Structures are given as C-alpha cells and as structure tokens.
Amino acid sequence: MPESATRPPTAQQFVLAEVRRAITSGELRPGAPIRQEALAERLEVSRVPLREALKTLQGEGLVVYLAHRGYRVAELSMADLREVYRLRELLEAEAVRAAVPLLDEKTFAELEAAQAVVERAAEDGSIEEMARANRRFHFALFEAAAMPRLVRIIGTLWDSTDAYRSLYYTGEENRRHVVAEHRAALAALRASDPEGAVRWFDRHRAAAVEVLAGQLEE
Amino acid sequence: MPESATRPPTAQQFVLAEVRRAITSGELRPGAPIRQEALAERLEVSRVPLREALKTLQGEGLVVYLAHRGYRVAELSMADLREVYRLRELLEAEAVRAAVPLLDEKTFAELEAAQAVVERAAEDGSIEEMARANRRFHFALFEAAAMPRLVRIIGTLWDSTDAYRSLYYTGEENRRHVVAEHRAALAALRASDPEGAVRWFDRHRAAAVEVLAGQLEE
DNA sequence: TGCTACCGTTTTGGATCCAGTCCGACCCCC
DNA sequence: GGGGGTCGGACTGGATCCAAAACGGTAGCA
Numbered sequence: 001m002p003e004s005a006t007r008p009p010t011a012q013q014f015v016l017a018e019v020r021r022a023i024t025s026g027e028l029r030p031g032a033p034i035r036q037e038a039l040a041e042r043l044e045v046s047r048v049p050l051r052e053a054l055k056t057l058q059g060e061g062l063v064v065y066l067a068h069r070g071y072r073v074a075e076l077s078m079a080d081l082r083e084v085y086r087l088r089e090l091l092e093a094e095a096v097r098a099a100v101p102l103l104d105e106k107t108f109a110e111l112e113a114a115q116a117v118v119e120r121a122a123e124d125g126s127i128e129e130m131a132r133a134n135r136r137f138h139f140a141l142f143e144a145a146a147m148p149r150l151v152r153i154i155g156t157l158w159d160s161t162d163a164y165r166s167l168y169y170t171g172e173e174n175r176r177h178v179v180a181e182h183r184a185a186l187a188a189l190r191a192s193d194p195e196g197a198v199r200w201f202d203r204h205r206a207a208a209v210e211v212l213a214g215q216l217e218e
Numbered sequence: 219m220p221e222s223a224t225r226p227p228t229a230q231q232f233v234l235a236e237v238r239r240a241i242t243s244g245e246l247r248p249g250a251p252i253r254q255e256a257l258a259e260r261l262e263v264s265r266v267p268l269r270e271a272l273k274t275l276q277g278e279g280l281v282v283y284l285a286h287r288g289y290r291v292a293e294l295s296m297a298d299l300r301e302v303y304r305l306r307e308l309l310e311a312e313a314v315r316a317a318v319p320l321l322d323e324k325t326f327a328e329l330e331a332a333q334a335v336v337e338r339a340a341e342d343g344s345i346e347e348m349a350r351a352n353r354r355f356h357f358a359l360f361e362a363a364a365m366p367r368l369v370r371i372i373g374t375l376w377d378s379t380d381a382y383r384s385l386y387y388t389g390e391e392n393r394r395h396v397v398a399e400h401r402a403a404l405a406a407l408r409a410s411d412p413e414g415a416v417r418w419f420d421r422h423r424a425a426a427v428e429v430l431a432g433q434l435e436e
Numbered sequence: 437t438g439c440t441a442c443c444g445t446t447t448t449g450g451a452t453c454c455a456g457t458c459c460g461a462c463c464c465c466c
Numbered sequence: 467g468g469g470g471g472t473c474g475g476a477c478t479g480g481a482t483c484c485a486a487a488a489c490g491g492t493a494g495c496a
Binding site for chain 2: 009010013048051052055056058059060061067068080083084086087090091094147148149150153157160
C-alpha cells in the first residue's frame with residue numbers, strides 16, 4: 001500500500017516525521033501536553049513506537065519530558081531564542097568557512113535550485129514551501145562543509161525554533177529581505193569570499209531574530 | 219531496597235546511566251553490536267526501557283542505529299575526532315566568555331573543590347576519579363554561562379569521546395599537564411581575563427587531541 | 437567449484453496488557 | 467468557610483507476547 005511516496009520502514013520513523021511536522025508547523029502548540037494514547041490512535045500505531053519517537057524528539061529539544069508526567073511540546077523563552085541564534089551564529093559561520101574552499105559546481109547547482117524555489121514561493125506567498133526551500137538552501141551549503149556533527153547540531157537548533165520561524169515568512173517585506181540576502185550571500189560564495197557570506201548570513205539571522213523576539217512577546 | 223545511594227525513579231533512567239557508563243568506560247567496545255535481550259537481562263529489566271534509553275544515547279551520538287539491525291556502540295574516525303575538538307574549541311570558548319562576567323564565589327568554590335580532587339587523583343593515578351573530577355571542573359565553569367543549550371551540546375561532545383579520553387589520563391605526564399593547565403586557567407578566571415582562560419583551555423584540548431589521534435591509529 | 441534459492445534461527449519491531457504514579461474532586465473535620 | 471486527607475479516574479511506565487525482518491547455513495543446480 002504505497003499511501004505516500006515513501007513510507008519509512010518502521011513505525012517509529014513514520015511517527016517521528018509526523019510528530020516533528022506537527023510540532024514545527026504549530027499544529028501541536030508549544031507547552032501543550034502530549035497524550036500518548038490519543039496521538040498513537042490518531043497515527044494508527046501503538047504507544048511503543050510513539051514513545052521511542054518522543055525520546056528522539058526529547059534529545060532534539062523539541063519536547064520536554066518529566067517522569068510519570070509525560071511529554072510536552074517545548075516552549076521557547078526569550079533567553080532560549082537568543083541563545084539559539086547566538087549558537088547558530090557561531091556554528092553556521094564555522095560551517096560556511098569550512099564549506100567555501102570545498103564548494104563545487106554540483107553544490108552551486110543545488111543552491112541555485114533551492115534559491116529559485118525560495119524566490120518563487122516568496123512571490124506566491126506560499127509559506128510552507130518557502131520554509132522548506134529556505135532550509136534546503138542553507139543546509140546544502142552546510143553539508144558542503146563535510147562536518148556531519150556540526151550539521152546535525154545546527155539542524156536541531158533550526159528545529160527548536162521552527163514552530164516560531166514560520167511566522168517570519170508571513171510578512172511580505174520579510175520575504176523580500178530573505179531573497180535579497182540569499183542573493184548577496186550567493187554572490188559572495190561565488191567569489192570565494194567566506195567573510196562576506198558570513199556577514200550576510202549574520203544580517204539574515206539578526207533580522208529574523210528581532211521579528212521573532214517581537215512575536216514571542218505576543 | 220536502597221541498593222545504591224539513589225536509584226532513579228524509572229527503569230529507563232537507571233538503564234541509561236548504566237549503559238552510558240559502560241560505553242564511556244570502555245566496557246562496551248566501540249563498534250560492538252548491542253544485543254538487547256542479553257543486556258536487558260543483565261540489567262534485570264525488560265527490553266522496553268532499554269530501547270528508550272538507547273534512543274536517548276542515539277541522540278547523543280554514543281550509539282548508532284540501523285532499522286531492523288539494531289544498535290551498535292559508535293566508532294570515532296580520525297575526522298570525527300578532529301571535528302569534535304574543533305566544535306568544542308568554538309563552543310567552550312563561547313561558554314567561557316559568557317561565564318567570566320557572571321562568576322561568583324560559589325562557582326569559584328566549586329571550581330577549586332573539583333580542582334583539588336583532580337590534583338589528588340592525578341597524584342594517585344586514579345583514572346576514573348580524575349576523569350569525573352575533570353568533568354566537574356569544566357562543567358562548573360560552563361554552567362556559570364547560563365546557556366543551558368550550549369552546555370548540553372558541549373556535554374554530548376564530551377560524551378562522544380569519553381571512551382577514548384580515559385586513555386589520556388593513563389599517561390602520568392599528561393596528568394601533570396592537566397593539573398598545570400587547570401591552575402593557569404583558574405588564575406586567568408580569577409583575574410577576569412576570559413581570553414587568557416580561553417587560550418589555556420585551547421592548549422589543554424590541543425594537547426589531548428594530539429595524544430588521542432595517536433591512540434586512534436592503534 | 438561457485439552461485440543461488442530456500443529454510444530455520446536469531447534478533448529486532450510492535451501490540452497488548454498490567455502495575456504504579458499523579459492529579460483532581462469530594463468529603464470530613466476543625 | 468477553609469485546610470488537609472482520601473478515594474477514584476486518567477495517564478504513564480514496564481513486562482510479556484506476537485509478527486516481521488535479517489542472518490547463516492545448506493542443498494541443489496549450472
């Protein structure tokens with residue numbers, strides 16, 4: 001039963017992807033408790049694979065766990081938000097610097113393909129697609145650094161703010177900023193100018209974090 | 219049955235601590251497959267809490283997982299080792315810089331208490347105790363930075379090399395280096411000189427990574 | 437002799453069932 | 467009327483059982 005393009009080979013992987021999507025898309029609200037029985041039933045699995053998926057998400061910081069009280073969707077305080085972005089600044093700069101000397105045409109092609117989707121989605125205002133393509137863009141670059149642990153850490157940092165970040169793309173002006181900053185960074189990468197690229201990405205993040213900080217105060 | 223000072227409130231937490239200890243102490247060798255049935259029986263629990271503990275360890279990178287083939291203790295390549303230490307360099311420097319302005323007498327007391335244990339253990343050659351006290355020393359400092367995510371990430375980086383790092387302390391000269399470098403860093407911290415402390419910690423790590431790299435080539 | 441298909445064993449993945457803990461409502465007593 | 471204790475429901479934690487996938491060995495065949 002090929003119900004979707006590729007259904008993961010184990011239930012826990014399926015559940016993991018599904019729950020992560022539900023959290024980062026805001027379907028499961030920050031702070032909300034996770035009722036295992038109900039969620040498992042909705043996903044048509046038993047509680048066992050769900051619990052293992054939740055353990056993974058706990059490791060990623062997307063949910064918090066208290067013994068005998070279960071899991072809740074993690075909430076982000078203002079201090080958390082600042083910390084995440086500070087760490088991203090440090091780690092992504094490292095990734096970019098490591099990646100630049102290793103960039104090849106294949107990577108550039110991937111970057112430009114992703115960027116094309118970003119631009120089209122920005123025009124159309126399709127938030128979900130823009131978020132996906134934006135991630136593809138950045139991680140295509142990070143992957144090029146050939147530092148798998150670094151990429152994984154950055155990935156978890158992205159995940160932990162995904163639920164909030166989607167909001168950023170709802171502003172049309174924000175979307176225009178993203179497109180422009182990507183283009184500038186791409187030009188710097190083409191010119192093998194890591195510091196230039198780093199500066200653009202820093203500005204990119206700084207703009208986002210300010211907007212998000214505003215959002216976080218409701 | 220108070221079989222140990224404090225037995226965790228759930229079996230999975232007990233198992234987690236136990237398996238982590240077994241891995242970082244080298245009792246479970248890198249690359250070795252983990253037979254769930256046997257291990258669960260040895261720890262006198264069922265496979266369910268063991269599996270959840272293994273998921274946590276997977277998130278920390280201490281074990282690797284393949285669907286339908288189970289868990290194995292993670293192995294470190296030379297590239298991995300270098301990456302871990304490069305990331306520690308970046309992140310620990312950030313932690314130290316953030317911590318210095320926040321240091322209070324309580325933290326200094328903890329640092330010096332840990333350092334005293336390190337020095338005694340270094341004399342006696344008690345490897346296990348030195349490793350524990352060394353970790354307490356460094357993390358007392360990191361915790362002072364008030365950046366919980368950062369501390370957690372650094373913690374997982376430490377864990378991923380623990381199985382190898384114990385080897386470092388078996389050399390007597392290495393132990394003397396550690397003591398001296400800690401003292402120098404402590405003096406810099408007392409003088410509110412973050413850059414001085416960062417330099418000493420960098421040297422501290424650089425010495426360790428070179429020895430470990432040698433070990434890793436068997 | 438080397439390859440392949442098959443089958444039994446081992447091991448992991450998942451479902452169900454039971455036990456223990458937590459939380460809130462209610463009641464008693466002060 | 468308010469505070470503390472107790473009971474019951476809801477939910478999580480763990481054990482056992484069953485299903486499915488992977489591995490190893492063997493036999494059959496080219």
